[in-house]
Amino acid sequence: MTNFALKVTRLGFSLLQSVSPRIAGKAAFRLFCVTPSTKPKGEKAKAAHAAGAEKLAGAERFTLRLTGGGRAHAYRLNGGALGRRPRYLVTHGWGSSGAYMGDLAETLAATGAEVIAVDFPGHGRAAGRVLHMGMAVKAIAAAERRFGAFDAAIGHSFGGAALMVAAAGMLPGVTAVLPEKLALIGSPSEMHWLFKDFGKMIGLGRSAQQVLETEVFRVTGRRLEEFDASRAADAIRRPVLIVHAEDDKEVNANHARRYAAASDHVRLYWANGFGHRRIVGARPVLDAITGFLAEGDADKAAEIIPLFDLPARRMSL
Known part of the structure; x- marks a missing residue:
């Protein structure tokens, strides 16, 4: 991300998790899985x-x-x-x-x-x-x-x-x-370090971070630490x-x-x-x-x- 995009992303997640850490964590997982441009x-x-x-x-x-x-x-x-x-x-x-x-x-x-x-x-x-x-x-x-x-x-x-x-x-x-x-x-x-670094980068709090990591189990059937x-x-x-x-x-x-x-x-x-x-x-x-x-x-x-x-x-x- 560019510095500007990262600032906007962090602001967005700050507002979102103040309303619902669960929604913020799920949104963070979707963002985590988005692939970069193939160009x-x-x-x-x-x-x-x-x-x-x-x-x-x-x-x-x-x-x-x-x-x-x-x-x-x-x-x-x-x-x-x-x-x-x-x-x-x-x-x-x-x-x-x-x-x-x-x-x-x-x-x-x-x-x-x-x-x-x-x-x-x-x-x-x-x-x-x-x-x-x-x-x-x-x-x-x-x-x-x-x-x-x-x-x-x-x-x-x-x-x-x-x-x-x-x-x-x-x-x-x-x-x-x-x-x-x-x-x-x-x-x-x-892979645990990668999720921790990602959550820190976008400014997730503890509750939203836990939801982010729990999403791994939802889509794979395995906990992140496994x-x-x-x-x-x-x-x-x-x-x-x-x-x-x-x-x-x-x-x-x-x-x-x-x-x-x-x-x-x-x-x-x-x-x-x-x-x-x-x-x-x-x-x-x-x-x-x-x-x-x-x-x-x-x-x-x-x-x-x-x-x-x-x-x-x-x-x-």
């Missing part, structure tokens, strides 16, 4: 989007219908080939799209794998202007119904957290999507690669440390210097991920740090 802002974003879109220009395109309503979009590279090949799912972060994951999708496709890159509702080529974790998990489930089981799934930021929630079957009524391997790039390990992806990493008993930059200014590096401390199935790769966005196309990161996914070749992923080497780096949130 890239700034020259760097435009260039990155154009480059990614070019890499996906030859991909097949599909509409995915979500259980209970809503639609997502999917790109498929290397589809329809004869014979068995690995099938990988790629998910993007909030305010991003499959196009911004173009470098990763192209790199994975170059290994011969079938690659499915999803646009969540309200992002990329998918219709709508609303997204929450429940919808993202349903989009992942819809991708598996359409294309079949995935050998691995790779997600950035919000998309990585959604993959972990989907793998653990945390959403009531939605079948778990559990690939053989997962790689999460700059992904949060839990969406702890780091615990899910231990529950799924699958190899997980966590890629994070200690200079990430959007998702604190402590989230990566929480993942690493959660399970001996987790490997941690520090991609320092690439921040939160450039990390998805950084060559060392692409090499680490392809190495991790290669059968019997996980040890060749560049500088992956086993869990037993991490004690000095562990921190709690």
Whole structure:
């Protein structure tokens, strides 16, 4: 938000919660779920989007219908080939799209794998202007119904957290999507901090904040504190690669440390210097991920740090 828009929003919520904290909290949740414009802002974003879109220009395109309503979009590279090949799912972060994951999708496709890159509702080529974790998990489930089981799934930021929630079957009524391997790039390990920061930003009081967080249960069937992806990493008993930059200014590096401390199935790769966005196309990161996914070749992923080497780096949130 611009400073002016934020001031107006804070004033509006101040007045609204003075009348009804319940209405204010529900309105805050609706605002929280509104997706940003799909048009890239700034020259760097435009260039990155154009480059990614070019890499996906030859991909097949599909509409995915979500259980209970809503639609997502999917790109498929290397589809329809004869014979068995690995099938990988790629998910993007909030305010991003499959196009911004173009470098990763192209790199994975170059290994011969079938690659499915999803646009969540309200992002990329998918219709709508609303997204929450429940919808993202349903989009992942819809991708598996359409294309079949995935050998691995790779997600950035919000998309990585959604993959972990989907793998653990945390959403009531939605079948778990559990690939053989997962790689999460700059992904949060839990979401409570995000709701707290959002409520603080728009000036919610305690009562309205509680309503905001309760809305999560209403739309997903799970309380906000139950969406702890780091615990899910231990529950799924699958190899997980966590890629994070200690200079990430959007998702604190402590989230990566929480993942690493959660399970001996987790490997941690520090991609320092690439921040939160450039990390998805950084060559060392692409090499680490392809190495991790290669059968019997996980040890060749560049500088992956086993869990037993991490004690000095562990921190709690």
